[in-house]
Amino acid sequence: MARQLIVLPDHTAKPFVDAVDNAKKSIRVKMFLFSHVGLIDAVIRAKKRGVEVRVMLNPARRSGKSENAATAKRLKAAGVEVKDSNPAFDVTHEKSMVIDDRVAFVQSLNWDVKNLEGTRDYAVVTADKTEVAEMVTCFESDWARTTFSPGGHSQLIWCPNNGRERIADFIDSAKHSLWLQNERYQDTVIIERLVRAAMRGVRLHILARPPHTLKKDKLVEGVGGLRIVHDVGAKVHALKGLKLHAKMILADEKRAIVGSINLSPGSFDGRRELAIETDSHNVVKRLNEAAQTDWANSKKLDLTDAGLLRDLGKRSQTADGAELLVLKPSGEDS
Secondary structure: OOOEEEEEOOOOOHHHHHHHHOOOOEEEEEEOOEOOHHHHHHHHHHHHOOOEEEEEEOOOOOOOOOOOHHHHHHHHHOOOEEEEOOOOOOEEOOOEEEEOOOEEEEEOOOEOHHHHHHEEEEEEEEOOHHHHHHHHHHHHHHHHOOOOOOOOOOOEEEEOOOHHHHHHHHHHOOOOEEEEEOOOEOOHHHHHHHHHHHHOOOEEEEEEOOHHHOOHHHHHHHHHHHHHHHHOOOEEEEEOOOEEOOOEEEEOOOEEEEEOOOEOHHHHHHEEEEEEEEOOHHHHHHHHHHHHHHHHOEEEOOOOHHHHHHHHOOOOOHHHHHHHOOOOOOOOOO
8 A cells, every 4th residue: 555645624534533443453542632532432443343452642731731531531441451651751742543553644633623623734644564563663662661762764753763863854855845834943953954945045835823822932932933944035824714733844846744743842852753754656746735725825924023013912921922022113123
């Protein structure tokens, strides 16, 4: 089976439910947030028909907020093996599934209604034996709380193992164009690589979340990163109508990275994350179509002081944000 791409919200939850319903022997799920009733039901059905099902759930956000407790309770009541994700990481942000040690899903989306029905998200389905085996090995390591080392020649990208290096190398190898969809542009190394790409003539199309959606402690690095790449010629837009949750990079319309990794120090250094690099024609072609469609349905982010002040007016802490970013009133941009 060639690699396949699932595009959300276009494809809905059906491909994931179908995969669970067609499982014969085993299901491994590792998820940051799992609350979709249809998928919970599918996992329970699989357990009832004799499939070995194990689910690893992130126990809480960094804030301490727990969102998976009800799902864990219901799955355990049905006999499903459920375990908190590996405490070695600040957060397990990975969203993945392996079916029958044969097919694996590498996702940007959580299994909740918001991501399945209301956000731009992607999942790559792979049957590559090396990739599937590596995902199984990582799952077993995280389940047993042991150390995992990724393969040297895999297309999989893991945090905190090799994520920053692999994504930096991917950007460095772009020759003509880079299309990025991500919630966060905060990592200094990645920002530097994007600047260097722009300086050597690579066209950068960056789809981002509006600054007012960033948490207060992420405003400085998040807005700063976007302003830096904008100042060297990148086009920076925000999606209209549909919320952006995807983590995708497309280079030269030939290669792509899809997964759970935000372009932030936290993702690279402290979280369990997973992405996949691919040059599969059908996946890249569909990603390019989605990127073009989303760009046509986007608007330029106004990153001037006046524009940022207007945007930050949509949050409750406008003054704090303006002070943190050292923004000047309208007409006083330097």
